[in-house]
Amino acid sequence: xxxxxxxxxxxxxxxxxxxxxxxxxxxxxxxxxxxxxxxxxxxxxxxxxxxxxxxxxxxxxxxxxxxxxxxxxxxxxxxxxxxxxxxxxxxxxxxxxxxxxxxxxxxxxxxxxxxxxxxxxxxxxxxxxxxxxxxxxxxxxxxxxxxxxxxxxxxxxxxxxxxxxxxxxxxxxxxxxxxxx
Amino acid sequence: xxxxxxxxxxxxxxxxxxxxxxxxxxxxxxxxxxxxxxxxxxxxxxxxxxxxxxxxxxxxxxxxxxxxxxxxxxxxxxxxxxxxxxxxxxxxxxxxxxxxxxxxxxxxxxxxxxx
Ligand SMILES: [Cu+2]
Numbered sequence: 477x478x479x480x481x482x483x484x485x486x487x488x489x490x491x492x493x494x495x496x497x498x499x500x501x502x503x504x505x506x507x508x509x510x511x512x513x514x515x516x517x518x519x520x521x522x523x524x525x526x527x528x529x530x531x532x533x534x535x536x537x538x539x540x541x542x543x544x545x546x547x548x549x550x551x552x553x554x555x556x557x558x559x560x561x562x563x564x565x566x567x568x569x570x571x572x573x574x575x576x577x578x579x580x581x582x583x584x585x586x587x588x589x590x591x592x593x594x595x596x597x598x599x600x601x602x603x604x605x606x607x608x609x610x611x612x613x614x615x616x617x618x619x620x621x622x623x624x625x626x627x628x629x630x631x632x633x634x635x636x637x638x639x640x641x642x643x644x645x646x647x648x649x650x651x652x653x654x655x656x657x
Numbered sequence: 658x659x660x661x662x663x664x665x666x667x668x669x670x671x672x673x674x675x676x677x678x679x680x681x682x683x684x685x686x687x688x689x690x691x692x693x694x695x696x697x698x699x700x701x702x703x704x705x706x707x708x709x710x711x712x713x714x715x716x717x718x719x720x721x722x723x724x725x726x727x728x729x730x731x732x733x734x735x736x737x738x739x740x741x742x743x744x745x746x747x748x749x750x751x752x753x754x755x756x757x758x759x760x761x762x763x764x765x766x767x768x769x770x771x772x
Contacts, residue, residue: 548761555724555742633701640702641725644762651763 510574510625516564517571518580518622519635522614523553523560525584526607532588533603542600545652549607549645556638563630597656604653611646615639692716694747697767699727699740704767711771713752720745727765732756 510518530549537543564571587606594602618639626632693715695708700722711717719729721740729738735755738746750771759765 552725552761559724637701637723641762644702644764647764648762 510576510621511572512567512626512628512631513564513569513572514574514576515622515626515631515635516560516569517573518577518617519638520557520560520571521577521580522617523557525580526553526610527557528584529588529591529603529606529610532591536591536595536599537603538596539600539656541652541655542604545604545607545648548648552641552645556634556641559634563628563634567628567631601653601656604649604656607649608646608653611642611649615642615646618642692749694718695750696720697729697769699723699765702762703765704729707767707769709770711750711769713750713771715750715771716747717750717769718745718747726761728760729757730760732758 526549530546530553533546534543534550537546591599591602591606618635623632623635623639626635693712695711695715696718697707698705698720702723702725708717719738719740721727721742721744724742726742727740729736729740731737733755735751735753736748736757737760738748740746750769752771754768754770756766756768758767
């Protein structure tokens with residue numbers, strides 16, 4: 477695992493540890509370790525990261541399959557985020573910055589820099605490998621932490637659909653990775 | 658001036674004849690046996706129940722309730738329907754059993770049986 481991804485995994489790991497802690501004293505306090513405003517922020521950040529990476533891919537890659545994948549990432553993740561924003565407005569919550577989303581952003585910035593210097597087939601391979609790893613990490617966080625912690629039913633439903641979508645993306649990226657190796 | 662008048666007159670005639678054409682076209686449709694419309698609704702990243710008892714010539718109506726673009730793509734290539742978010746697209750059912758999937762999200766699959 478490369479360093480930025482490790483940082484992301486650690487950040488999301490912290491979130492899941494926090495969720496476990498929240499479950500222990502459940503009888504005393506029902507407040508989850510991460511609230512819906514923070515979850516919305518994490519999901520929005522995670523989507524935005526993948527859109528930014530895909531836009532970089534559309535600038536750098538000449539591989540038609542990689543470009544088609546990147547276009548799909550932009551389209552699907554933007555759709556989730558549009559829905560997330562609508563929901564955030566409707567619920568009247570302000571997305572809250574939190575250590576997880578901050579760490580996600582930091583890790584992603586480092587990854588973008590790393591990818592920026594690569595070219596051609598080396599870039600394609602690195603981008604797709606990172607997409608596999610990134611979707612795996614985000615999916616683990618969704619199923620292990622974010623979905624169980626979500627309080628609002630509509631937010632939970634959006635996260636569940638998001639998880640199905642990102643699992644598809646992970647499969648697509650894995651398929652592409654096998655093609656490129 | 659005369660030419661313009663003739664042109665306008667012929668345009669009016671052409672325009673006037675359009676509804677007549679449409680009417681004569683619509684007539685045999687009304688008397689033809691009604692084809693059943695079967696809807697397949699995509700929601701939350703999956704195809705809804707696939708209709709049974711579909712006959713050749715019936716209409717399959719693909720309805721995308723998701724906020725994502727999907728497709729209904731036959732594995733044997735006999736159809737490839739692109740479904741933008743919120744789109745409804747109709748096609749005529751052809752006899753046979755066809756496995757289909759979404760080309761963007763290949764985990765989405767289904768099988769359509771047309772008698
Ligand atoms: Cu799809």
